[in-house]
Each structure stands twice: as structure tokens, then as C-alpha cells.
Amino acid sequence: MLVNGKDFSSRASKAPADAGLQQQVSNLKTGFVAARARAVAALPEYEAMRDAGAAIKDHTLANLDFYLERFERAVVDRGGHVHWAADAEEACRIVREICTRTGARTVTKGKSMVSEEIGLNEALEADGLDVVETDAGEYIVQLAKEAPSHIVMPTVHKTTNEISDLFFEHHRRHGFSERVTDAAELIAQVRSVMREKYFSADIGITGANFLVAETGSNIIVTNEGNGDLTCTLARVHIVTAGIEKVVPTLNDASVLLRLLARSALGIETTSYTTLSTGPRRPGDADGPEEYHVVLVDNGRTKMLSGAFRPMLRCIRCGACMNHCPVYLAVGGHTYASVYPGPMGAVLTPMIARHEAANELPHACTLNGRCQQVCPVKIPLPDLLRRLRHEQWEDGFIKGRSRWGLGVWSWLATRPALYRVATRLGVQVLRWLGRSRGRIGHLPLAGEWTAGRDLPAPQGTTFHAAWAKRKRQP
Amino acid sequence: MTEARRDTVLARIRAALGDRHRTRDELATLDRRLNAPPVGVRPKLHDDPLSQFITKAQANLCTVERIASLQMLVPAILRLLPPPPQKPDISVAPALAHLGWPADWSINFGAGRRTEPLSVTLAVAGIAETGSVVLRSAPASPTTLNFLPDMHVVVLRADDVVAHTEDAWARLRAEGGDWPRTVNIIAGPSRTADVGGIIVRPAHGPKSVHLVLCDS
Ligand code: SF4
Numbered sequence: 001m002l003v004n005g006k007d008f009s010s011r012a013s014k015a016p017a018d019a020g021l022q023q024q025v026s027n028l029k030t031g032f033v034a035a036r037a038r039a040v041a042a043l044p045e046y047e048a049m050r051d052a053g054a055a056i057k058d059h060t061l062a063n064l065d066f067y068l069e070r071f072e073r074a075v076v077d078r079g080g081h082v083h084w085a086a087d088a089e090e091a092c093r094i095v096r097e098i099c100t101r102t103g104a105r106t107v108t109k110g111k112s113m114v115s116e117e118i119g120l121n122e123a124l125e126a127d128g129l130d131v132v133e134t135d136a137g138e139y140i141v142q143l144a145k146e147a148p149s150h151i152v153m154p155t156v157h158k159t160t161n162e163i164s165d166l167f168f169e170h171h172r173r174h175g176f177s178e179r180v181t182d183a184a185e186l187i188a189q190v191r192s193v194m195r196e197k198y199f200s201a202d203i204g205i206t207g208a209n210f211l212v213a214e215t216g217s218n219i220i221v222t223n224e225g226n227g228d229l230t231c232t233l234a235r236v237h238i239v240t241a242g243i244e245k246v247v248p249t250l251n252d253a254s255v256l257l258r259l260l261a262r263s264a265l266g267i268e269t270t271s272y273t274t275l276s277t278g279p280r281r282p283g284d285a286d287g288p289e290e291y292h293v294v295l296v297d298n299g300r301t302k303m304l305s306g307a308f309r310p311m312l313r314c315i316r317c318g319a320c321m322n323h324c325p326v327y328l329a330v331g332g333h334t335y336a337s338v339y340p341g342p343m344g345a346v347l348t349p350m351i352a353r354h355e356a357a358n359e360l361p362h363a364c365t366l367n368g369r370c371q372q373v374c375p376v377k378i379p380l381p382d383l384l385r386r387l388r389h390e391q392w393e394d395g396f397i398k399g400r401s402r403w404g405l406g407v408w409s410w411l412a413t414r415p416a417l418y419r420v421a422t423r424l425g426v427q428v429l430r431w432l433g434r435s436r437g438r439i440g441h442l443p444l445a446g447e448w449t450a451g452r453d454l455p456a457p458q459g460t461t462f463h464a465a466w467a468k469r470k471r472q473p
Numbered sequence: 474m475t476e477a478r479r480d481t482v483l484a485r486i487r488a489a490l491g492d493r494h495r496t497r498d499e500l501a502t503l504d505r506r507l508n509a510p511p512v513g514v515r516p517k518l519h520d521d522p523l524s525q526f527i528t529k530a531q532a533n534l535c536t537v538e539r540i541a542s543l544q545m546l547v548p549a550i551l552r553l554l555p556p557p558p559q560k561p562d563i564s565v566a567p568a569l570a571h572l573g574w575p576a577d578w579s580i581n582f583g584a585g586r587r588t589e590p591l592s593v594t595l596a597v598a599g600i601a602e603t604g605s606v607v608l609r610s611a612p613a614s615p616t617t618l619n620f621l622p623d624m625h626v627v628v629l630r631a632d633d634v635v636a637h638t639e640d641a642w643a644r645l646r647a648e649g650g651d652w653p654r655t656v657n658i659i660a661g662p663s664r665t666a667d668v669g670g671i672i673v674r675p676a677h678g679p680k681s682v683h684l685v686l687c688d689s
Contacts, residue, residue, distance in 0.1 A: 225678025
């Protein structure tokens with residue numbers, strides 16, 4: 001997994017100047033936020049459904065061993081195989097072994113965030129396999145050698161012109177020598193390239209939106225039909241899924257599917273919802289000969305044990321990032337993690353090691369919008385605050401921040417002194433901004449004031465204002 | 474090796490949950506929940522199921538046509554095909570093979586082909602809530618016919634329209650036998666918005682979906 005959370009601040013300070021990125025991200029703000037709001041408003045039962053969704057997830061997580069074993073039994077009963085992977089490396093090894101055993105050369109892939117998390121493409125390519133992402137968006141970022149910038153809309157950062165350049169460069173070998181700039185023609189090329197790939201694929205890898213213990217099925221949702229062709233036409237279907245993806249029954253999956261479509265895209269349902277259960281049956285004219293599910297832990301049991309368990313309710317809808325002022329200002333790539341935005345700021349440090357994703361939990365203003373829109377009511381701000389606290393306790397926060405926060409907490413627990421200090425602080429700031437009402441450079445906060453001015457304080461301190469209001473009738 | 478990995482992950486899960494043993498009663502409760510799945514809150518329908526199904530399917534950009542009986546299916550398909558002299562070359566699910574297809578058409582009663590102008594399949598249910606159709610895989614009903622054609626024609630008996638997804642699951646469970654290898658719920662043509670946020674149809678699947686509702 002690509003994690004470089006340490007450079008978050010330097011990348012973040014460049015993002016607001018990137019005009020292309022800002023244009024694309026504004027589509028998220030207007031289009032998806034409005035569509036979700038409409039879809040939610042059209043459903044009087046929505047709040048009750050959120051409660052039901054959160055309750056289903058909590059119940060499953062509290063009995064996770066039971067449901068995973070039931071899921072496993074149901075898969076095996078129908079001729080499939082279940083593999084368990086403690087970490088990313090084990091998960092990749094399991095998939096590589098299946099590829100080697102079956103003599104695979106070509107691998108088609110439906111969208112799978114877990115496969116990105118475990119770095120599966122790189123592992124398979126290192127073995128000399130031809131790995132093709134079939135989702136149009138994932139294919140585009142694969143050609144561009146980039147990471148997705150959004151978990152639902154991987155190309156939200158790319159302009160049509162960039163995609164046109166990319167296809168012009170890469171599609172000549174597929175017989176497309178003309179440069180095209182029209183979205184429909186660009187997608188027609190993807191369709192044509194993929195048709196060949198689906199039929200020649202030895203292995204088809206998909207993720208799972210849900211795993212169903214009742215039947216041993218994996219469920220994927222798509223609008224394109226790519227994951228569905230991937231798992232039907234390849235000789236071997238491999239599902240990579242986090243252990244938290246299991247739900248007890250099909251009815252439980254229905255509740256969560258309703259929440260997912262509305263929260264992700266503002267629609268009632270995607271074009272396709274596909275359940276796959278085991279390999280080809282006797283007499284079937286299509287379907288894979290082998291069916292495997294790789295259940296991936298990779299840090300999830302660590303979350304399960306403590307205060308971070310609610311994070312495992314996440315159904316990867318992306319609503320929290322569409323509504324996050326920080327994500328919208330800096331874009332998904334700034335997080336340099338497979339999972340960006342608020343959910344990523346919690347998940348990444350739990351999945352990767354703390355040090356690697358140190359800064360992500362701080363990329364948050366604690367405004368709370370993510371929690372308000374999360375379909376399974378994950379208390380994201382609380383979890384982020386908790387992560388910050390743990391980092392403090394573990395000594396990950398160092399240097400000037402640690403010293404500054406230390407001074408602040410010493411002061412804040414001494415009210416009289418705190419009042420004196422803040423009064424003094426306001427006066428100093430007012431003096432610094434005396435000519436323009438703004439402060440262009442602030443000692444100790446040079447990085448911050450390099451990109452913007454700090455408004456000089458207008459009134460007195462909060463305490464003084466509060467005391468004055470209380471005195472008024 | 475495989476067993477060891479399984480034990481490691483399960484042991485970690487149990488440890489995270491406090492290594493508590495479930496009583497026989499608790500296990501029975503969990504089993505009951507699996508064997509008689511509870512039905513939770515569902516969206517209220519705005520109309521009778523069949524009317525809502527048609528409205529929603531059309532809103533999903535499916536075209537809908539009603540026929541009185543399956544005997545009318547072949548003429549209905551003929552109207553969808555390009556005019557002569559082109560000879561029809563289509564795929565039909567073996568489940569519909571008995572319907573008296575013209576001998577001079579070229580018809581593939583099998584899995585979908587790489588180039589597939591039109592396929593005709595039979596749905597097991599329609600879902601009024603979302604205007605979706607439910608297709609199950611079987612020797613007489615290959616899954617690839619749902620995704621490879623340019624035009625996907627889905628035949629559905631009006632009686633098979635149910636209110637919610639949960640009702641469709643109940644039907645499939647009640648059929649007995651083994652749970653199908655593949656179940657596809659389809660709500661309209663294939664689409665993507667991955668280039669510049671512009672919606673394009675089709676992406677990888679059918680460009681159009683035509684529903685033929687059969688009254689008897
Ligand atoms: S945290 Fe909630 S809002 Fe964010 S992706 Fe997960 S389910 Fe969606």
C-alpha cells in the first residue's frame with residue numbers, strides 16, 4: 001500500500017494552486033453532494049435505515065468469527081475455496097500461488113480497494129503477469145501510472161484532455177490511431193480493448209461490496225458491467241475482501257445496498273448488482289471453473305479489539321470525502337494513501353504503521369460533516385481525535401508542535417493564568433496587524449502565513465466577551 | 474500452511490472479541506437469524522407493485538413493452554431487429570428455445586458471444602422498489618447473455634414482479650435446490666461517468682435494455 005502520509009503538509013500546500021484539480025473537485029461538490037441530498041430527501045425511511053445499517057454491522061462485527069466460519073462453510077459446500085491472510089504479503093502470496101498453479105498469463109480485474117491496499121497489481125506484475133484493470137476509471141489511472149484519487153470515482157482528478165492524450169499514446173497497438181476527445185468515443189475504445197481481455201483472461205479478480213454468510217456469495221455493484229464480465233468470463237474467479245465485508249444474510253445486504261447507492265452516487269441502485277456463489281455448475285454454459293475468496297485481515301483485527309471497531313462498519317461509499325472541506329481543497333492524491341479523506345485518515349494509520357501515516361489524522365477541521373453523512377454513522381471526528389491523542393501519548397508528535405501543545409495544555413488547566421495570557425496574546429496580534437488588519441508573517445507560524453494572511457483579532461478574548469454577555473440581561 | 478493462516482486470523486478475531494465462548498442459547502439465536510432472516514425497514518412503494526415497477530424501469534432508461542402471452546414474443550423481437558434483407562443473428566436463452574423461432578434466423582441458444590447484437594433472456598423476478606429485473610444462472614440461462622449484447626431483451630412475467638429485493642430473495646430461497654451460481658440484478662443499460670464526469674452509455678455491457686412484460 002502506498003503510504004506517504006509524512007509529506008501530507010507539503011503536498012497539501014501545493015494543491016489549492018492546481019486549477020485542473022480544483023475544477024474536477026468542484027464537480028464533486030456540486031454534483032454528488034446535491035444528488036445524495038435529493039436521494040436522501042426522497043426517502044422518509046432513510047434515518048431508520050441508517051440505524052438499521054449500523055446495527056447490522058455492529059451485530060456482525062460482534063460475531064465476526066461466527067459469520068466468517070459460516071460464510072466459509074457455505075462457499076466450500078458449493079465447491080469454492082476460502083483463504084485467510086493475516087497481512088498484505090500473505091494475501092498477495094495466496095493470489096500469486098493460484099496464478100502459478102493455473103498457469104495464468106492474463107489477469108482482468110474488477111474494482112477492488114483491498115487489492116490496491118495490499119499492492120496486488122505490483123506483486124502480480126513482478127511475476128510477469130499481464131494485469132488489466134477493467135473499470136474505465138481504474139484502467140485510466142492504471143495507464144497513467146497513478147493511484148485513484150477517490151474510492152468511488154478514481155478519475156475525479158483527470159480532465160478529458162489528459163485521458164485523450166493517454167489513449168492516443170496507448171491505444172495505437174489496439175488499432176486506434178486517431179486521436180479522439182469525445183467522452184463517448186474514448187469509452188468506446190475502452191469497451192473494445194476490454195472485450196478482447198475478458199475473453200483471453202485466465203484469472204478474474206474482483207472485490208466484494210459484501211460477503212453473505214447465508215449463501216456464501218460475494219456481491220459486487222457496478223454501473224459499467226465490467227466486474228460482472230470479469231468474474232464470468234475468466235477461467236478462475238478470485239475475490240479479495242477485507243474480513244469486515246461479511247454480513248449475515250441477503251436481507252442484511254439489501255439494507256446496506258440501499259444506503260450504499262444513495263450515499264455513493266445519489267441513486268437508488270446501480271445498474272448491476274451481481275452475486276457470485278462458487279464455480280460453474282454441471283451443465284452451465286459459462287462461469288468460472290474455480291472460485292476463490294481471499295479474506296484479508298491486514299490491521300482489521302487491531303481495529304476490532306478496541307475503540308476503532310466502528311470504523312469497520314464502513315461500506316466505502318465515499319460520502320465522507322465528498323463532504324470534507326479538507327479533501328475538497330487538497331484532492332485525494334495529497335493523502336498519498338489508497339483510502340483518502342476522513343475514512344482514509346482513520347483507516348490508513350490503522351492499516352499501515354502509525355509513523356507512516358502520522359499526519360493524516362491532523363488533516364481535519366473536526367467540522368463533523370463526515371459523520372453527519374456517513375450512512376452507517378461512523379463517529380469519524382471522534383476517531384480522528386482519538387488517533388491524535390494516541391499519537392501524542394506514543395510520542396509521535398514531536399518538536400515545535402509538541403512543545404506548543406504542552407505549553408497550551410499547561411496554561412489551559414490554569415484558568416486565571418490562561419485569561420491573562422490570551423488577553424496579552426490578543427493585544428500582541430492586534431499590534432502586529434495594526435496597519436492592515438491582517439498579519440502577513442507570524443513568527444513560529446511562517447509556513448502557515450506563507451500561503452495566507454492571518455486576520456488580526458477584532459474584539460477582545462472569548463472569555464471577556466462571554467463574561468460581558470452574561471452580565472447583560 | 475493454509476490451516477495455520479486460517480487459525481491465526483480466527484484466533485486474532487476471537488482475541489479481539491474478548492475470547493468469550495458463546496452459550497448454546499446464543500448460538501441458537503445466531504442460527505435462527507441465519508435460517509429465518511429478519512426483514513428490516515424498506516422503502517414504502519408509491520403505487521401498486523406492477524405500476525411502480527414499470528415507472529421505475531422507464532426512469533432507469535429501460536424500454537418496456539407488454540405482451541399478452543409468450544406466443545407474441547417472436548413477433549415482438551422481430552420488430553426490434555433491423556429490416557430485411559439482413560438475416561437475424563441473435564442469442565436466445567435455452568429457457569426460451571421452445572417458442573417457435575423462425576427456422577431461417579440464425580440463433581445461438583447458448584452462452585454469449587464476443588460480438589452480440591441482441592440477446593433474449595428470461596428473468597425470475599422484477600423488483601418494484603427499483604424497477605430492476607433478477608436473472609439467475611442455470612444451464613438454460615447463461616449469465617454472459619446479460620452482459621455481452623448491444624441490446625438486452627429481458628422477458629418477465631407480470632406475476633413475477635415483487636415489491637422489494639427481500640421478496641426476490643424469498644422467492645429464490647423457496648425455489649429449493651441449491652443457491653444459484655450467479656444472480657444478476659439489472660436496473661438499466663451499462664454506463665460510466667469516468668471520463669470528465671460525463672455519463673456515457675454503454676460502458677462494457679448493453680447499450681439498451683428492453684423489457685417484455687408478459688401478462689400470462
Ligand atoms: S466512513 Fe462512512 S461515509 Fe465514509 S466511506 Fe465509509 S461508510 Fe461512507
